[in-house]
Amino acid sequence: MSSGGRRTEIVVDDAGVRRELADGSQESVSWDDLRRVGIRTIPDGPWDEDVFFLLEGENGTGCAVPSGHPSANALMSKLQVLPGFDNDVFVEAMTTTDDALFICWQRT
Known part of the structure; x- marks a missing residue:
């Protein structure tokens, strides 16, 4: 969540999701441009972050949100109301410890 003492800032709001990276650059995706939601799992847990929400938008936009970040609860509230979001x-x-990508939602 932090690098060099600097905390990663992630904002989830009615416009979309924005993440400021440690180097000052930003990732973002608006809800209108959102095309796919994935969850990337890596076998680095339990001490390192091992689950990431991957939000893919149009034209190469997107944002990765670590599941352990405080913004993840707000993000889940937004994602679970997407029509057709696959809770299974x-x-x-x-619940997996595998190195895998799970697609929970795609715009049709």
């Missing part, structure tokens, strides 16, 4: 895939992703 979400549960599977959150």
